[in-house]
Amino acid sequence: MTNPTLATGLLSALCLAVPATLPLAASAQTPELRVLTYDSFTAEWGPGPQIEAAFEETCGCDLVFESAGDGAAMLARLMLTGDRTEADVVVGLDTNLTAAALDAGLIAEHGLSPDLDLPIAWDDAHFIPFDWSWFAFVYDTTRIDTPPASFAELIDSDLSVVIQDPRSSTPGLGLLMWVEAAYGDEAPAIWEGLAPRILTVTPGWSEAYGLFLEGEADMVLSYTTSPAYHIIAEDDETKAAALFEEGHYMQVEVAGIVANTDQPDLAAQFMEFVTSDTFQSIIPETNWMYPSVMPDAGLAEGFQGLIRPETSLLFPADEAQARRDAALDVWRDALAR
């Protein structure tokens, strides 16, 4: 029997599989800045690689990304690692999640007051926005001539929509807040009206958007900036977002310094970098969101024709957190019928 030898061989194979990031390597001279972000940020086609290269040019450091699935997974990762977290900066929480991170005492103040180009006022001692967009229902112009112009019109239509589950997805939670912000006490009636229009609910954004692209549903909950991807990257002008007269809820994605970072200076330097022209001009065509500070060169043409809601809705972080549980119950009761 060769099992013991097999096990030894296996162990060595596994050790080889661990990249050269073992603690030994940490004794290198270059300081390391660890940035915790969501998965698609660090992808080859995401903003991560360009941002890493640009920051490393000036910081004399090694920027390392840690990735968790999405914003909520990042928060869970931070909570799980607690005081032992090795991350120095978090990039990609949204305003529906920041309150929980603050309550847990995980985030330090940044001490900056950048000039931002947001449709709303922003004043937050802990978080700095790096991009934003409005939630919207995206449709295919070859299949829908006149999209609904409000939740009421959507309810009265015979269109089918795919949404994300607010219990597992940040856009899903965004829609919950959208209905809450636009309708308040009437939210239950809106959800009951929407229920027959909802083809299905998916765990995350990618499943929902995938179903929409396959033609399973007429509309999908996404962002007003989603069509820019199809226009710029695919030369496809058939995707558009429907403008709702109630106004659109915003997703604002923020960066913050981890409270017990061992690289406070580098982390502060990175927070300044977040609103720099270099960082901000990378964002639109890699993350397909609006930059939080308009780059000098402006936005690509593909962004020019997008809908721009006049009313922007957004709850302050603590109010979003306070409203969530009751809103979830309403959502579940209405859709579970």
Place this chain on the structure above:
Amino acid sequence: MRRLMCGGMRWHAEPLWMKTGAALVAALLLALNFGALVAVALRAEHSTGWGAADWAALRFTLWQAALSALVSVALAIPVARALARRRFAGRRALIVLMGAPFILPVLVAVVGLLALLGRNGILNDLLDLAGLPRLQIYGLHGVVLAHVFLNLPLSVRLLLQGWARIPAEHLRLQAALGFGGLARFRLIEAPMLARIVPGTLAVVFLICLTSFAVALTLGGGPRATTLELAIYQAFRFDFDLGRAALLAAVQAGVGLAALLLLARLALPETGAVGMDRPAPAPPGGLVRVLDATAIGLAALFLLAPLTLVILRGLPYVAGLPPVIWWATGRSLLVASASVLLLAVFAALLTAAALRRTWPEILGASALVASPLVIGTGLFLMVNPWIDPQRLALPVTALVNAAMALPFVLRAIIPAARRAEADFARLSASLGLGPVAHWRLVLWPRLRRPAGFALGLGAALSLGDLGVIVLFAQTGSETLPMEMHRLLGAYRSGDSSGAAVLLLGLSLGAFVALERLIGGRHAEA
């Protein structure tokens, strides 16, 4: 007879290293499946406990898992029976291909199924052409349909092994005695099914118990909330570890109850000895047509969605970005390590299982544990000692091995017990040593199920998108992760290309291992 078998023959003694090894594997599995749960529970600070919505989730979870298991196995019986006794050109390839849905990442399987049966699918186009009402797939029936699509292949394969273990002599005898179809079923096939069906039901029930992406997406909304989704929510949005642990414990309790209940229902193996002679020709006429129909319908149901997935993604494969190929390399590395671990675990537990029953139950416990809880619990256990992200790939290989172990044991242990019951006395009377007994008697009878099971383990590891997500950092992405990433970055074309690559790789690994280990005639 019992005394003769265990009567102090030298080769029957279990070597100490074998016992120790099995005990170590058992400890590891316990730490993984239950230690993780304890680690999560210990970290809990406050908890909202069990609520009214959780009762609804429990009811739905049980209901969909039970229905999915019953339908999968009921449909698998005629298909396996037909495949077991018919020989036709392309039979082997068909059996391998029909296994594909089980090893696909569920997301890809769902896309394929929707391309056939969805709102915009081929079936509805045909119904429109024929002027018939359209089919609506979203709802409980959609969930069950998808679970049957995913689990019919496994059920067929497990049942096929039951048919393969019917000694050919029995069939020759019944043919010589002129049994009708009914008598053959009652006297030969029904006893075999009574032994193998409960276990198959249990496996499918347990797989469906922890389903959440499929259940939610095809279930059409929060009605289709499973316990696993509630666990997911407790971890991610509420960060309520106590609640997550409570939900996971309930889920595990239900799974264990099902496992024990079905283990009691299953009849013990009988000591029917075969001499591995060829089976007589199967009946012709109407039975032949029925068999052909069963095989044809199953192949259509399983292969059409697969074909659609391939047609959609194939044009994108050549143009996939380089990161995909790196991720492919990493996935192959993880799968190789996982299969090696799996082989060691399975060998030790099978040897131990010849004399006792706990290894089988313990091996199946990975099916009972919530994948999310295992991942999070491991993260918590590792975190005080080493940055968990440095362990992303080794941990993935280990967890993949543990998750595939139930299928491997399910396939190997009954065959091993059977071979032991049939031939132990012969080996003893011939004075064979333990090594010779394993090599000459057990191995030839185990290599077929072992090849199948390890091939399955490799394929499952290649397609897994479980713990790696919790542990991953830049530079440790696997192929399923990159596939999901492409989809998350609007690149659904490239993502479908990656799905085809993954499908090809999984099937390739499965076939290669099955042939390599199982030998040339390994398909049953």
